[in-house]
Amino acid sequence: MTHLYEALWERPRRAPVLALSLVLGGLVIALLSVALPAGQPAAALLLDHQAGSPPGYPFVYPFTVQNLTHLILFLGLGEIFCRWRDAAYEHALIAEGLLPHAYEVVLQSHDLPAIRARVADRHDGERGFLPGLIDLCILQFQASRSVDQTVSVLNSSLELLGHRVDLRYALLHYLVWVIPTVGFIGTVIGIALAMSLIDPSAAGQPLGEIARALGVSFYTTLVALAESAILVLFLHLVQAQEELAVNRAGHYTLVNLINRLYAG
Structure with a gap:
């Protein structure tokens, strides 16, 4: 039980969290399917769950464009959860007081091994921005006895951490792009279906079926854009927290370690 708690909350592992996110997405779709009977406007909008599909429509419920975008949204939310928990861990490390805070403290070479x-x-290379910076700066100072070189290593490390944080959001940026793309694909399919129902040689056109097909196509884009906007909002909020953790770790190391080093 403790291992499960650590894997899903304390230190989330991406694979089980993303798998659980897809399961939750499927449960939400199932609950909506029960709560919104086929044919209702809300069911057609959110799930593309209709009493009868337009002629030639390729998607059979529950295998619809809307449900696919729902699953992608939950996959993105699972990734955001992992990033949020990592950011919270980094901020908690800064609050632990790993370095002395008293203004009169001066750190000499013999004080550093205990801190390290x-x-x-x-x-571990993935988590622990602040401990990693402290460890690296102490190693550099013990090797060179130069505060200037230690500051240079700190600056280089902060740049690398910033790039590492950006790379961690590659999957989320792709998901933010792919959700509206899937919605637009559904729109193109719906418009193509509506156009196929038009028969120039026929005296009367099936306007009702054409309108249904166009409605389906516009619903997919509407749902996809709304879900993409939700994911973008959470992405920026969590990424800002992780970038703030990098800045706080750098400032904390500069104030409480670099500025206290005495090379005499």
Whole structure:
């Protein structure tokens, strides 16, 4: 039970969290299918669940464009959850007080091994911005006895951390792009279906079926754009928190380690 708690909350692992997100997405679709009977306007808008599909319509419920975008949305929310928990972990490390805060403290070479031992197991290359910075800066200072070189290493490390944070959002940026793309594909299919119902040689046109096909096509785009907007909002909020954690870690290291180093 403890292992499951750590894998899903304390230190989320992406694979089980993303799998659980898809399961939750499927449950939400099932609940909406029960709550919104086929043929209702809300069912047609949110799920493309209609009493009878237009002639030639390729999607059979529940395999619809809207349901696909719902699953992609939940996949993105699962990834955002992982990023949010990682950002919360980084902010919690800063609040732990890994370095002395008293203004009169000066750190000399013999003080550093104890600090390094305290943070050595708190970072692993993926998590632990602050412990990683402290460890690297102490190593550099012990090797060079130069505060200037230590500051240079700190600046380079902060740039690399910033790039690492950006790379972590590659999947989310793709999902934000693919949701409206899937919606537009549904729109194109719906318009093509509506056009196929038009027979120039026929005296009367099936206007009702044409209108239904166009309605389906516009619904897919509407739902996809709304869900993409939701995902973009959460993406920017969480990414800002993770970037703030990098800035806070750099400032904390500069104030409480670099500025206290004494090379004499």
